[in-house]
Amino acid sequence: MDMKKRVSLELRHRSPSEVLELVLDNCRSSEGRIEGITEEFSNLELLSLINVGLTSVADIPKLDKLKKLELSDNRISGGLEVLAERLVNLTHLNLSGNKFKDISTLEPLKKLPQLKSLDLFNCEVTNLGDYRDSIFKLLPQLTYLDGYDIDDCEASDSDGEGDGVDDEDEEGEDLIFSEAVREKQNESDRCLNGPFSLYRG
Numbered sequence: 001m002d003m004k005k006r007v008s009l010e011l012r013h014r015s016p017s018e019v020l021e022l023v024l025d026n027c028r029s030s031e032g033r034i035e036g037i038t039e040e041f042s043n044l045e046l047l048s049l050i051n052v053g054l055t056s057v058a059d060i061p062k063l064d065k066l067k068k069l070e071l072s073d074n075r076i077s078g079g080l081e082v083l084a085e086r087l088v089n090l091t092h093l094n095l096s097g098n099k100f101k102d103i104s105t106l107e108p109l110k111k112l113p114q115l116k117s118l119d120l121f122n123c124e125v126t127n128l129g130d131y132r133d134s135i136f137k138l139l140p141q142l143t144y145l146d147g148y149d150i151d152d153c154e155a156s157d158s159d160g161e162g163d164g165v166d167d168e169d170e171e172g173e174d175l176i177f178s179e180a181v182r183e184k185q186n187e188s189d190r191c192l193n194g195p196f197s198l199y200r201g
Contacts, residue, residue: 002028003052007036016040025050025070032075034059049074062086072096072119077105084111096121103134110139117144117155 001009006027011019019041025048029035032055037047039061046068054074066087077099083090091114100106100123109115118139120126126146128134136142136150144155 002030003034004036017042019044021046021048023048024052027052029053032056037061039063046070058082060086064089066090067114068092070094071098072121074098077101080106080108084108087112089114091115092117094119095123098123100125103128103131103138106135106138113141115139115141118142119146121146 003024006024007022010022010024016038017040020043022037022041022044023046029049029052032053034049034054034057037060041061041063042065044063044066047063047066048070050070051073054071054076056079057071057076058079060082063086067089069083069087069090069092072094073096075098076095083093090112093109093112093115096119098120100120102125106120106125109118118135120135125131132145132150135145143149147155149155
């Protein structure tokens with residue numbers, strides 16, 4: 001299915017301005033370009049274009065509210081300037097499985113002040129010896145690169161802002177369980193060593 005038809009289907013009789021998330025994964029782009037997505041999607045917060053055959057993002061419209069852009073498994077090798085110009089509030093960008101070879105091709109991302117998470121898995125650029133250090137130096141606004149921060153700590157589902165409550169609950173449950181096991185063990189001992197024990201000599 002081509003991208004324009006898929007966009008029409010995903011609208012489901014809504015106006016573009018009502019759509020907050022648009023997932024177009026695995027459809028076909030025409031000549032490697034984005035189609036059917038316009039500035040009318042003014043409230044869009046997530047756009048997913050995984051494995052659609054893109055070679056360029058030049059036709060992405062201005063989407064001021066877009067926060068997450070998924071572009072993995074395409075054939076994009078550059079031209080990211082347009083993202084900095086049109087997606088000013090982008091926080092998460094996934095470029096995994098594309099054709100980026102040099103750190104310099106990622107320089108336009110410096111102009112995305114809100115960018116916190118960038119994924120480049122399976123791009124040639126990740127084979128460079130000083131890849132991680134170079135990216136964090138180039139993009140100081142980043143918190144996570146390929147799911148890990150500058151200290152190699154893994155990102156959590158809430159971007160590293162755990163509240164620790166679950167851990168405490170689990171510890172409490174473990175303690176209660178241990179006490180129950182001990183009580184059962186004591187009961188067993190009393191049965192074995194009681195006055196009518198079959199095991200007494």
